[in-house]
Amino acid sequence: MCISLCPSIVLLFYRRPSVHADKEVMAATVLTTLSTSPLVLNPSSCASGGDAGGRNWKESLLSASYSSSTSGHWSWDTSDQSVPSTPSPPLSNDTGKKKCVSMLQNSMKVMFKCLWKNCEKVLSTSSGIQRHIRTIHLGRNGDSDYSDGEEDFYYSEIEVNMDSLSEGLSSLAPTSPTTTGPPPVFPILSCEAPKPEATTFIIHTPLSQSAPSALCHIRTDHAYQATSPVSIPSMPPEPPLNTEDRISVSWQSPPVMYKASAGPMTPIRTVSIGEKRQPVNHTTVSKTHTINTATSKPSVGTRKPRGEAKKCRKVYGMEKRELWCTACRWKKACQRFTD
DNA sequence: ATTGCCGGGAT
DNA sequence: ATCCCGGCAAT
Incomplete structure (x- = not known):
């Protein structure tokens, strides 16, 4: 169910390049989502294997609600904690996890991919990927239990369809933004974050869709406007x-x-x-813009000559005034019997 | 006098 | 926006 509702979501968080500085996340941008389901609000609870440490920043970010206007613009609204009005029921952590479980039972597995430059390490556990980042990239002692959550910035949780994965691990490659060939995600980032060396993103890989096509689709349309897949092609240039x-x-x-x-x-x-x-063009129109300085009232010299058609007043008479058209009742130009 | 309706006021 | 009407021009 979750898969069908959330065919693809890309969340991007980028932060200051200073690696060992504060944990402040500079901005959180929803690049796009092909679903309006609020399930996307809490993908970390879905994807994470249950390690509670070092995730506060994610949860605080992901708990921030998003708002959607009718025009399809999406924006973060950290002040509004209410769930937006969507057909889906309100999502609590429990329900999110339940949905997550059902999703995981549906041949979906969460993998953890290192996002360090030129590193394509993919591990099945968050602790493993954290240890990898801590020891390999951050140069910390791998045996140390100390972790300030820094590693969270350098790996992504990717949900992998194990069915397609069984056909060969190469099927995972398209979902990876760091594999060879034009990466499907980072061109998006290049607009806002030219060098996303510290980026964590979460990809929900759909079962029957290839991630690159979905991502490219998103990219070409609205990098920062999330719209549903239905509304993308039908988005008119003007309000409908x-x-x-x-x-x-x-x-x-x-x-x-x-x-x-x-x-x-x-x-x-x-x-x-x-x-x-x-005035009707076949009649005399000689009195255009006559400036009447003699009277205080504005000139009505441009008044249209009386038409030949009978108007409501004449047709129905004063005694049947309720039958008149509205304009005639208001002493305006008749709408019913036009000339 | 009657009719059509512009311009503007009230709500 | 809706409703009403004074007042002007055409008939």
């Missing part, structure tokens, strides 16, 4: 029309706006900004 939107139709000189609402489509003449209602 709803039923109340107006469709502009070219009609003589003044635009005619058709308003989709209850009842028949009735053309509504509208006056654009700075545009007076224009």
